[in-house]
Structures are given as C-alpha cells and as structure tokens.
Amino acid sequence: MSRQSPTYSPLYRQIKSLILGALQDGEWRPGELIPSEMELATRFGVSQGTVRKAIDEMAAENLLLRRQGRGTFVATHNDPRAFFRFLRLVPLSGAIESAKSVPLECWRAKAGPEAAHVLGLKGGDAIVIVRRLLEFADKPVVADEIYLPGDIFAALTLEMMRDASESLYTLFESRFGVRMIRATERIRAIAADRTNAELLHVAEGTPLLSVERISYTYGDKPVEWRRGIYATQEHCYQNELC
Amino acid sequence: MSRQSPTYSPLYRQIKSLILGALQDGEWRPGELIPSEMELATRFGVSQGTVRKAIDEMAAENLLLRRQGRGTFVATHNDPRAFFRFLRLVPLSGAIESAKSVPLECWRAKAGPEAAHVLGLKGGDAIVIVRRLLEFADKPVVADEIYLPGDIFAALTLEMMRDASESLYTLFESRFGVRMIRATERIRAIAADRTNAELLHVAEGTPLLSVERISYTYGDKPVEWRRGIYATQEHCYQNELC
DNA sequence: GAGTGGTCTAGACCACCGT
C-alpha cells in the first residue's frame, strides 16, 4: 500500500554515497586503509552485506581497492595498475618500456573561452598551463599541454614536477589532494606542425595522434584538460573493447 | 585441517563456467531468455545467491543482460548499447548520426603469415576478406578491411551483407552463430594513400587513423582481424578511461 | 496475481594476511 518515492534508491547506494562523501571530505586519503566492513556496518546501522555491496560497486569503479586479509584501501595513482589505465600508449614491439616525464614549462594564464568551458570556469579565471614531454627509452613520444584550474593548482611549479619521481597524477594526489577518477579522450589524426616536429624528432607533416583528455575527480568535476600529441612510429594507442 | 587444492575456485565461478559452457554450446542463443535464477539454482544444486553471483559477473562482462521483472537474456549485438561499445567514432559536433555500412567486396583467399598468426590458423588456411565503407550522414568516414577464418565464414557473401539491415556483428550472430565478446584495438596515425584518399574523399597524404582490431568470441578465440581507416575531419575516436 | 530480478538480513564458514 505504501508507495516509495519516485526516485527510489536502495540502501546500499545510500551507504555508497556516505562513503563517497567521506572520501570527498578527505576522511581517508589515497592509499590509506578505510575501516573494516563490520565497523562501517555498525557506524551506518546496516548489515555487513549492505556495506559489502556498496564497497563492491566502488571497487568496480576503481575508487577503492580490496585486499583479502588486509582490508580495503582508497585507490591511488601511485600504483602501476592505475598508471596504465590512463596511459594507453604501448610499444609496437611489445617490449616493456618505462616512461619518463620531462616537464618543459609551467606558467599562469587567464582561461580562454574554450578552457573555461571545459573546466567549468568563467572566462578570465586563473589557470595553470604545463607543457611536458613523455619519453620512452629516452626518446620523445608524447608532447602534452595541460590546463589546470588556477584555484586548486596555484602552487604548482616546474621544480615540483622535476623533483617528483612519480607520475603527475600521483603528485596531484599527494600535493594538491586531487584524485583523478575517470577521463574521456577524443582522438584524431593530425599532421605535425613545426613545434611538434621538433619536440618529437619527426619530419614536419608526419601524421600524429591528437589525444584530447578531460579528467574528472569526485562528483564528476572536471579538473584537467589536456592535449597530447603522440608519435606512433614505434608506439600505438592500445584500447580494450568489452 | 583439510587443505583445498592450490587452484581453489569458489563455487559461483564453477557455476559461471557451467553457464558459459551452455552459452558456448548454443543452449540459449543471443537475445534469448535463459532460465530463472531459481531454476538454475535447483539445476546446479546450489542456492539462488550463488547463481546470482555467477550471473552478476557475466552481466558485468556483457555476456548476459538482466532485466528486472522479465528475466536474464543472452547479450546480443542487435542492441544500440552493444553497438556503440564497438564503434567508438562520434561526430565532433556531438550530433547523433546513424551509421550505414556499405559492403564493397568479399572474396576468398589463403591466409598469409600475419593473418594466420592473428587468427590462430596455419599459413595457407582458407580465409574470407571483406572490404566495406562506413558512412555517417551519407559521407564515407571509415574504410574497413576485414579478415575472417574461412572454416566458420565460408558461406558469407556480399549479397548477405547488402541485404542485412543490421550491423555486421548481428549478422555474424544470426547467420554464423559467432558472438564477439571483446576486442583489442591498436591505433596509429597514417597518411592517406591513393586508395584510401579516394574511398574517403580526402586528399592524398591527409592524416588518418589506422585502427587495427582483433575480436574474440567465447573462450578468447580470435575470430576477426580488421583494419579500419578513419577520417577524423568531422569525427573522432572517443574513449573512456576509468 | 504470478513470476522475475533486486535488496536486505543474519549467521556460518573459508582463504588470506600480518604478528
């Protein structure tokens, strides 16, 4: 007889929202251990199975990482598995190469209409722009230009990126408390202009991939706009369809 | 005290294997309704919850499709959701365009070393080669060359593909009983040669995407090797990283 | 209203990890 509200949401999804909120508030930082399922169950006043289902979904979305016998951890980019989820470039040969990030420039600017739109800012808001190279086996393969919201990344410097042995996203996590959750990429083929030709050591006019990425953090908030130019003479962008 | 075998597999995974086997044997065809969770539970002598967990995983892998109140169905490519999982090309404008497949050629050949290797055949084994165009808004955007194992696709003809209003993969399902489960794609940038330039109505030398796909059916068996040439003047390859 | 998948609970036991 009693009618549920039209926007029915099962209990485990409400629990999921609560855990998500705690993550967003920084109650547990990336890489940290969160309370056990039983603890969370008593905290939220539900059964362990309900907490389990909430965590299951969040683990499937790569927000949490379960480790049997140890506990559940906040996912982090400081982990090879997460790293290759966001860098889809692999050598044609199949060999395993380590990537090295070479920061070139880092400066402040005011957002143009396009950057403002993508990042959810107003035109003229402060942004930070980074240019960097990605090298495989000491050869340049990717030239990135990265646009970041100025309010969050005001303190970012070239030195910071040079000193960091880790990936950029790991740096963003540890220094700025921003964790990238997901991203969309739009890929097109372009011809190398003079700048890209020099950076990537290819002839002008060489076909290259243009990979435009928008990255989102908790709450689907866009926090990075990036255009990567990929040389695909000896590498390719690998994707899984499933 | 009793020690499990070193290759421990939980009950629900064994159930999953049984259901997978039934799918592979064609007990239920793509699009068909499979028995209810309770029926499967009694059939396999386990609880409903165990069957549920097996089906959960298979639904997550896009092998099955759950529909509340109706039942669980064998996934099929005859479904827009599945269709766009395998065609990642979208218009830059964001408008929704319907794709149209235009078969050009279809002939028999013997597998060269590369095709044989990819498709798990012996060199010289029979294969079927298809060339076709994909048009968006009546303009050619993709030129595909498709290599198929001859033993399975011997009966494939150009007429068959012309008559089929559905997608190629839907045709493969209904006429050949082959369902594509997953695929890998390797993307590179190339310059248009004369053939591609004519097919796609672009100037010779225009940068294009080369998308090489290997598609797998049940049991991770490769059953399609495809090279697509994508024109990205007005479209782009869109990918989700998560 | 009957049947389906979806949620929630409670309890038992197992596999894994650190100490």
Next chain:
DNA sequence: CGGTGGTCTAGACCACTCA
C-alpha cells in the same frame, strides 16, 4: 592467532513486468 575480506546459505520482502 585474530582480524580482514570472500563465499555460501536461507529466508523475507521489494520493485518491476506482463498477462
């Protein structure tokens, strides 16, 4: 050894679909 996540069960009830 104790604590964690992982599995399995049984049962109750809810939401959805279709005849």
